[in-house]
Amino acid sequence: xxxxxxxxxxxxxxxxxxxxxxxxxxxxxxxxxxxxxxxxxxxxxxxxxxxxxxxxxxxxxxxxxxxxxxxxxxxxxxxxxxxxxxxxxxxxxxxxxxxxxxxxxxxxxxxxxxxxxxxxxxxxxxxxxxxxxxxxxxxxxxxxxxxxxxxxxxxxxxxxxxxxxxxxxxxxxxxxxxxxxxxxxxxxxxxxxxxxxxxxxxxxxxxxxxxxxxxxxxxxxxxxxxxxxxxxxxxxxxxx
Numbered sequence: 001x002x003x004x005x006x007x008x009x010x011x012x013x014x015x016x017x018x019x020x021x022x023x024x025x026x027x028x029x030x031x032x033x034x035x036x037x038x039x040x041x042x043x044x045x046x047x048x049x050x051x052x053x054x055x056x057x058x059x060x061x062x063x064x065x066x067x068x069x070x071x072x073x074x075x076x077x078x079x080x081x082x083x084x085x086x087x088x089x090x091x092x093x094x095x096x097x098x099x100x101x102x103x104x105x106x107x108x109x110x111x112x113x114x115x116x117x118x119x120x121x122x123x124x125x126x127x128x129x130x131x132x133x134x135x136x137x138x139x140x141x142x143x144x145x146x147x148x149x150x151x152x153x154x155x156x157x158x159x160x161x162x163x164x165x166x167x168x169x170x171x172x173x174x175x176x177x178x179x180x181x182x183x184x185x186x187x188x189x190x191x192x193x194x195x196x197x198x199x200x201x202x203x204x205x206x207x208x209x210x211x212x213x214x215x216x217x218x219x220x221x222x223x224x225x226x227x228x229x230x231x232x233x234x235x236x237x238x239x240x
Contacts, residue, residue, distance in 0.1 A: 002032065002210075003032075003232075004232040004233070004235035004236040004239070005029070005030055005031060005032055005228075005229075005232045006032030006033075007032055007205070007209075007210065007211050007212060007232075007235055008030075008031040008032055008033075008211075008212060008214055008228060008231055008232060008235075009031065009032065009033040009034070009035050009060050009181065009211050009212065009213045009214070010023065010027055010031040010033070010034055010035065010214060010215065010218055010219075010228070011035045011037065011213055011214065011215030011216075011219075012024075012034050012035055012036055012037070012040055013037060013039070013040070013215050013216075013219070014039075014040060015039050015040060015043045016043065016044070017043075017044045017048055017051075020034075020036075020040055020044070020048060020052075021051070021052075023219075024052055024055065024057055026224065026225065027218070027224065027225065027228055028055070028057060030225055030228040030229060030232070031214075031218075031228050032058060032211070033057070033058040033059060033060045033085060033086065033211065034052055034057055034058070034059055034060070035059075035060040035062050035213060035215075036048065036049055036052070036059055036060070036061055036062065036084075037062045037063070038062070038063060038064075041061070041063060046078075046079070046081075046082035047082075049061060049082040049083065049084055050082050050083060053082075053083045053084075058084075058085035058086075059083070059084045059085055059086075060084065060085065060086040060087070060088075060181070060211075060213075061079055061082075061084035061086070061087040061088075061117070062087075062088060063075075063079065063087065063088065063089075064088055064089065064090055064122050065079075065088070065089035065090065065093065065101070066089065066090035066092060066093045067093065067097075068097070069093070069094070069096045069097040069100050070100070072089055072093050072097040072100065072101050073097070073100040073101050073103070073104040074104070076089065076101040076104045076105050076108065076119070077104035077105070077107055077108035078108060079108070079117075080104070080105045080106075080107075080108030080109045080112070080114075080116065080117050081108045081109065081111060081112035081114070082112070082114075083109075083112065083114040083115070083117075084117045085115075085117060085118065086117060086118045086119075086120060086179075086181065086211075087105070087117045087118075087119060087120075088119070088120045088121065088122055088162060088181075089101055089119070089121055089122070090121065090122045091121035091122060091123055091149035091150075091152055091153050091161065092122075092149070094152075095152055095155065095156045098121060098152070098153060098156035098157070098158050099156050099157055101119060101158070102119055102156065102157040102158050105117055105119045118159040118160070118179055119158045119159050120153075120158060120159055120160040120161055120162055120179055120181055121149065121153040121156075121158055121160075121161050121162070122161070122162045123145070123146040123149040123150055123153070123161050123162060123163050123167070123171075124142045124145050124146050124149070124163075124164070124167075126164045126183050126184035128142055129142065130142060133145060142164070142166070142167070143166065143167050143170060146163055146164075146167040146170065146171065147167075147170060147171075147174065149161070150163065150167075150170075150171045150174060150175060150178070151174060151175075153178075154174070154175045154178060159178070159179045160175070160178040160179025160180055160181070160210075161175075161178060161179075161180060161181075162180075162181045162182070162183065163180055163181075163182060164182065164183065164184045164199075165182050165184055165185065165199030165203055165204040165207055165209065166199065168180050168182050168204060168207035168208045168209045169206075169207040169208050171208065172207070172208030179210055179211075180208055180209050180210050180211075181209070181210065181211045181212075181213065182199075182204045182207075182209035182211070182212050182213065183212075183213040184199065184213075185199060185200070185201055185204050185212040185213060185214050185217075186199075186200065186217055187200060187201060187217050187227075187230070187231060187234070200234070201214070201231045201234045201235055201238070202234045202235065202237065202238035205235050205238040205239065206238055212231075212235075214228075214231060217231075218231070
């Protein structure tokens with residue numbers, strides 16, 4: 001059983017190593033993982049993931065690979081070697097890409113002598129609505145698309161999915177043992193920013209999320225440590 005603090009993934013949505021490491025030091029022990037996304041990874045590369053991990057912290061490498069199966073597998077193999085705890089790809093890359101990525105993640109970790117990352121698939125981005133999906137030729141609700149993609153991921157041999165709080169309960173029902181990482185989490189009273197499908201930390205936990213991703217509500221708080229601790233307390237209350 002992971003503790004409430006360990007269920008919080010803090011989004012390192014900064015562009016420079018020094019700023020990222022300041023946040024890691026500041027929030028160490030108050031959150032469970034640090035999310036390294038595209039901007040930071042492109043700026044600083046795999047060595048930053050390795051440095052954060054060398055401090056005893058866990059990294060969620062959020063690069064959302066989406067390409068042909070061979071390219072996705074190669075990227076996952078390379079990324080796995082820097083030792084993330086969780087990493088992801090897009091379920092829309094397809095079942096073959098996910099199957100090959102699952103194998104590649106193990107290969108990359110074995111070659112580097114690190115623990116294999118948990119590989120999860122992004123279903124539908126939390127910024128999407130039925131209208132924006134329609135623009136892409138995906139008909140129906142976000143929930144319907146998440147249901148299809150979660151089942152595809154389940155059958156492809158990976159560990160779980162990224163799903164919004166609105167769909168986490170449905171994913172948990174169809175995939176009881178799957179790992180669910182939920183972005184779009186906002187404490188009561190927070191701005192939605194660029195998210196469309198959101199919930200509070202307790203709402204996400206009640207829906208079946210294993211981990212929640214929180215960025216701006218902690219980063220922009222007057223006291224970020226207190227904000228992280230308040231979210232952990234809310235998760236603790238939700239688990240009672």
